Amino acid sequence: MDLTLEDFAAEVGSSGPVAIAGLGTRSRPLSDVRVVHAPSGIEWIEPAEMTICCGAGTPVDEIDAALAEHGQQVAVHPGGTVGGALAVGQSGLRRLAYGAMRDALLQANYVNAAGKLVKAGGPTVKNVSGFDLCRLLVGSYGTLGFIGDVILRTRPKASFEQWFTSDRDPWELLSGLFRPTSVLWNGATTWVLLEGNDRDVAEMAERFSLTAVPNGPELPGGGRWSMAPSELISLKVASPGSFVAEIGVGVVHHTRPRPVRPPDLVQADLHARIKREFDPTGRLNPGIDALSIR
Amino acid sequence: MTVLDTTIDLDAVTRALRVRLRDDQVRDSLTMCNLYRRDASNMTGRAGIVCFAESTEDVQACVQVAADMGVPFMARGSGTGLAGGAVPPPDAIVISTTKMNKILSVDEVNRIAWVEPGVLNLDLSKQIADLGVHFAPDPSSQQTCSIGGNVANNSGGPHCLADGVTNAHIHGVEVVLPDGSISILGGEEPEPDGLDLRGVFVGSEGMFGVATKICVRLMQNPPDVATMLMDFESVAEGANLVSDIIASGIVPAAVEMMDQLCLIAVEEFIHAGLPVEKAAALLIEVVGPSAGVAADVERICQLASERGVGAIRVAADDAERALLWKGRKSAFGAIANIMPNYYLHDTVVPRHKLAEVLDQIYEIVSRHNLQVLNVFHAGDGNLHPLILFDGSVEGVFERVHAAGREIVKASVNAGGVLSGEHGIGLEKRDLMPLMFTETDLSAQADLxxxxxxxxISNPDKVLPNPATCGEIHSAPEGAWI
Incomplete structure (x- = not known):
């Protein structure tokens, strides 16, 4: 890493407002606030453990390239830095098969509001030692602590992958195909990503009359909605031609911004209490509220 | 601060509970309290009153009474926990969720189900088997453990190697928070607003409130399965094969290891033709579409031969597969043929340290003049040494606990962690400083x-005493402190 965790902690310090920035791909830097950057660089890769340790400021592209040399990958949303991806907490298009990105974070060393280093989680793929602060950090937009370095769980890259299209009902494909990596639907066309043994993929494609295509669909960039997977069917009438939905997951890439929803008051109170415990003076990423930012 | 106030007026608490619940749901007889004073660990506490909740509202009533009167409460599922997480704090209100045992809804297409916390783990998978789906976490106690307990402990099991532990299979939880308020953390949608409170609730060992409804992720049943039993002349050869398999890009559905003493005990019990003369055996399962399964089996066998594998037995049919798994899952019962008692441990080490740490475990246990049997989730480095002993021998518990502590320390020193699936509970709370600094622990206490x-929600578990600054704590009998 280009910066030690101790030096990073010293930069964050213990008083005064401070913001963290990555490559600026997911959000604009806060104005009028001192900005720090997390350490960058890969510390180690352990292919037999399926783990990688890197600074939170490391570009996702860099770990993708390094892991590819070992035939592995990590379920972190592409683009920007690892820390930025974790802070925002969104999963990639392969969540249906890979699970949520949050499950890839095994351990994080973060700097708390008092400028001290805190370890969350542990280095092994299985660990239930204490409360799971890693889950708290993913999607917290840097409001509870600034992640310095992480250990992530990797997964093998499949030997073969192929995108397909189909005019079949996406739920029919979700039911019939064995663990598809992604099923996307715009109300008329279904896209399917299959991975695994090439003969198995070919057999499934033939059985469901899928047509091979080079890529998945272009995703609308207006907003990222979150819906119960069973409710996605309603989009066909409500938003024809304006969306690509992740079937079986519930993420919707929409031309329009995500609708604002009234907060659950019990959870708003819980969020406020957590913020008070972790950052009593509100100095970390001031002005950002993890509950209302999306 | 009234958590362990020794002046709790149990009669007053009982009266308050009976205003909200039926009399037969609120039990305070000595017999009942004795029945609920422990879980499956060897520690005991003291239940004050036992309440049998039948709904979210019942749970809320209990928690509100507890909060109003400043009395500790503890939710309890099937009581199969091994780390003392469901050992009641002194005079606590024990809220049993065993009567909340309904499967509320199943959506087999989107693979989501809502269940009450008292639903037993295996019952869920059995009830939905004809829909072609199952609930992946499969603790060895899955016939009796409840899904509420799985949520509390973030439980694992053999098949969590490929599919992840309980946290990855919980979409949402309806909870009664310790102040009596109700909320749904997470839910069916993938990206709810705000922090991942669902994620921190799972594995919080009953200290963040009580789960009253659980939204689980279901997994497709695989079209093809291959189950192999491989034997080895040394534990190290088998352990090293595990790393080889993973490094080659194959993540089997499960990789379980049994050492020789375990093989002998289990064979006497189930007569499955296990290789009792060998130092260790691996039970490896690969699932998926048939071509991929065949390719993985071929590659695994090739790697095994490079590690000097003895015999490779591939289950010919479901009956043989079931027999091999029965061998793995009945290990704990089989031990009774060797010794009357055992103490089951749970630590995780990096896969490449398995052989080294197992050697240390044999050395530690032998030095304490005890026997150990190993049967564990080798695929994710999750060790389960079973220390065998005769509880009637004077002074044996001290030796068992001393050996246990050394095993935990050896695992952490090897770059591992305190627990892979049993949790911290009371058993390991005072070993937490082996893994965490005071600052780390204080962050967990803040949460x-x-x-x-x-x-008041299941106090005294997980966090070591100093984190709660000088309150009076009692140590249940048998706790490692």
Whole structure:
């Protein structure tokens, strides 16, 4: 890493407002606030453990390239830095098969509001030692602590992958195909990503009359909605031609911004209490509220 | 601060509970309290009153009474926990969720089900088997453990190697928070607003509130399965094969190891033709579409031969597969043929340290003049040494506990962690400093305080004493402190 965790902690310090920035791909830097950057660089890769340790400021592209040399990958949303991806907490298009990105974070060393280093989680793929602060950090937009370095769980890259299209009902494909990596639907066309043994993929494609295509669909960039997977069917009438939905997951890439929803008051109170415990003076990423930012 | 106030007026608490619940749901007889004084660990506590909740509202009533009167409460599922997480704090209100045992809804297409916390783990998978789906976490106690307990402990099991532990299979939880308020953390949608409170609730060992409804992720049943039993002349050869398999890009559905003493005990019990003369055996399962399964089996066998594998037995049919798994899952019962008692441990080490740490475990246990049997989730480095002993021998518990502590330390020193699936509970709370600094622990205490400012939800578990600054704590009998 280009910066030690101790030096990073010293930069964050213990008083005064401070913001963290990555490559600026997911959000604009806060104005009028001192900005720090997390350490960058890969510390180690352990292919037999399926783990990688890197600074939170490391570009996702860099770990993708390094892991590819070992035939592995990590379920972190592409683009920007690892820390930025974790802070925002969104999963990639392969969540249906890979699970949520949050499950890839095994351990994080973060700097708390008092400028001290805190370890969350542990280095092994299985660990239930204490409360799971890693889950708290993913999607917290840097409001509870600034992640310095992480250990992530990797997964093998499949030997073969192929995108397909189909005019079949996406739920029919979700039911019939064995663990598809992604099923996307715009109300008329279904896209399917299959991975695994090439003969198995070919057999499934033939059985469901899928047509091979080079890529998945272009995703609308207006907003990222979150819906119960069973409710996605309603989009066909409500938003024809304006969306690509992740079937079986519930993420919707929409031309329009995500609708604002009234907060659950019990959870708003819980969020406020957590913020008070972790950052009593509100100095970390001031002005950002993890509950209302999306 | 009234958590362990020794002046709790149990009669007053009982009266308050009976205003909200039927009399037969609120039990305070000595017999009942004795029945609920422990879980499956060897520690005991003291239940004050046992309440049988039948609904979210019942749970809320119990928690509100507890919060109003400043009395500790503890939710309890099937009581199969091994780390003392469901050992009641002194005079606590024990809220049993065993009567909340309904499967509320199943959506087999989107693979989501809502269940009540008292639903037994295996019952869920059995009930939905004809829909072609199952609930992946499969603790060895899955016939008796409840899904509420799985949520509390973030439980694992053999098949969590490929599919992940319980946290990855919980979409949402309806909870009664320790102040009596109700909320749904997470839910069916993938990206709810705000922090991942669902994620921190799972594995919080009953200290962040009580789960009253659980939204689980279901997994497709695989079209093809291959189950192999491989034997080895040394534990190290088998352990090293595990790393080879993973490094080659194959993640089997499960990789379990049994050492020789375990093989002998189990064979006497189930007569499955296990290789009792060998030092260790691996039970490896690969699932998926048939071509991929065949390719993985071929590659695994090739790697095994490079590690000097003895015999490779591939289950010919479901009956043989079931027999091999029965061998793995009945290990704990089989031990009775060797010794009357055992103490089951749970630590995780990096896969490449398995052989080294197993050697240390044999050395530690032998030095304490005890026997150990190993049967564990080798695929994710999750060790389960079973220390065998005869509880009637004077002074044996001290030796068992001393050996246990050394095993935990050896695992952490090897770059591992305190627990892979049993949790911390009371058993390991005072070993937490082996893994965490005071600052780390204080962050965990902060999170707990945010959920439970009164510190009444299953107090005294997980966090070591100093983190709660000088309150009076009692150590249940048998706790490692």
């Amino acid at each position: 707990r305080r945010a959920f439970d400012p009164q510190l």
